[in-house]
Structures are given as C-alpha cells and as structure tokens.
Amino acid sequence: MQPSNRVAIITGASRGLGAVIARVLARRGYDLVVGARNRDPLEEAAASFARWGSRVAAVDGDVADAAARARLVSAARELGGLDVLVNNASELGAIGPLIDFDVPRLGRMGAYPGWGPYGASKAALELLTRTLATELRGRGVSAAIVDPGNMRTRMHQEAFPLEDISDRPQPEVTEPFWNWLFDQTPAEISGERFAAQAEDARWLQRV
Numbered sequence: 001m002q003p004s005n006r007v008a009i010i011t012g013a014s015r016g017l018g019a020v021i022a023r024v025l026a027r028r029g030y031d032l033v034v035g036a037r038n039r040d041p042l043e044e045a046a047a048s049f050a051r052w053g054s055r056v057a058a059v060d061g062d063v064a065d066a067a068a069r070a071r072l073v074s075a076a077r078e079l080g081g082l083d084v085l086v087n088n089a090s091e092l093g094a095i096g097p098l099i100d101f102d103v104p105r106l107g108r109m110g111a112y113p114g115w116g117p118y119g120a121s122k123a124a125l126e127l128l129t130r131t132l133a134t135e136l137r138g139r140g141v142s143a144a145i146v147d148p149g150n151m152r153t154r155m156h157q158e159a160f161p162l163e164d165i166s167d168r169p170q171p172e173v174t175e176p177f178w179n180w181l182f183d184q185t186p187a188e189i190s191g192e193r194f195a196a197q198a199e200d201a202r203w204l205q206r207v
C-alpha cells in the first residue's frame, strides 16, 4: 500500500491488542508513534511495525504521567501531526470490590463484577470519550468507543490467573473490525460504541 502520510499514536502497542492495531495501521500506510512502559519489548515491536515501510517512533513511559503523554504528542508532531489516537494502554490493577479500593489509584484502572476498579475506570473512559465526541465535533475531531471483547492476552491471563484461557481468541480476531473502522468517515462514527467481535459484523452497539 502507498504511504498515506497520516500519523497515529497507539498506546500500549508493545503486545496484545495494541500491537494488532499498530500492525493494521502500518499496513494501511500510517506512520506510527507507539507507547508502552517497558522499552525493550516496545522497541522490538516498533521494529516489526516498520517492516511495512512506516516511520515508527517508540516512546516509552507511563500514560498516567503527563510528561510521557507530552512525549507521545511531540513524537507525532515530528512525524507531521496527528490523525488517529488509539487510547488502548491499560492494566488490570487490583482485583476486588470497589468499596475496598484506594480511590486515588482509580485514575489508573479500567468495570466488571469483582473487578470493581477496572470496570469503574472503563465506564469513566467511555463517558470521557462520548463527552469529547460531543465537545470536539465542531473542531473536526471525532471520538469512538471500542469494546474489543475477551482476547487471549497477558492482561486476560492476569484476570483469570488459575484458568486455561486457550479457548479465548487471539487479539488478531479483531483485525476485520479495525480495517472496517479505519475505512469509515470519522464524523459519521463519532460518539458511537462498537463491539469488535460482534457476530455477522454488526459491530455498532447503540447503548
């Protein structure tokens, strides 16, 4: 594919779902800024994304750190600007009821029964994304929510430490969805929520 000269930031791109999305965007000709905390696996992943001819900048750091987020943005500026931000990085954090959780750490988490903090943080992220979609519409910026579904990744194994998770699909199962999503007109999907593994490609979820 010809380079599109478009630039994407993908957080949490050293493995799992983020690496799948980075590969989809590299194949579509995007230049990439990829982030994660651990430098060595991030650089290894970045080198693999460059094989499709993209320029790839690896920026290590914690997305909870404002300075690290600023480094991601400046790396995108150096590549020419920012067209797509994939807000993917997340950790499972402490598992347990929300009532037992240390509130100041909530900003770092993602909402599921028994995984109070994780679920509450994902619910907050969804509302933030919908709010941004509304507030930024007039400025030509779109924002959409994607639930990728259960996938066989490190995070999923951490969520089910004693379970054999080999029946869960690899994150590559979401590739058709991402290719479809990046073909859409951004303004037409802004504020929407999608399920990347929905059957029969009925990805849009009106909730």
Ligand SMILES: NC(=O)c1ccc[n+]([C@@H]2O[C@H](COP(=O)([O-])OP(=O)(O)OC[C@H]3O[C@@H](n4cnc5c(N)ncnc54)[C@H](OP(=O)(O)O)[C@@H]3O)[C@@H](O)[C@H]2O)c1
Residues within 6 Å of the ligand: 011, 012, 013, 014, 015, 016, 017, 018, 035, 036, 037, 038, 039, 061, 062, 063, 064, 087, 088, 089, 090, 091, 110, 147, 148, 149, 150, 151, 152, 153, 154, 155, 156, 171
């Ligand atoms: N797997 C599932 O079943 C599932 C289901 C629903 C939703 N999701 C969501 O899908 C997304 C990707 O999850 P995954 O399963 O692919 O997880 P994963 O395999 O554990 O990968 C997480 C990625 O994010 C990076 N990361 C984690 N915390 C970070 C931080 N604070 N700052 C910067 N980078 C960070 C990790 O690298 P470092 O550790 O080096 O930082 C890694 O590259 C997450 O938002 C998750 O909540 C996953």
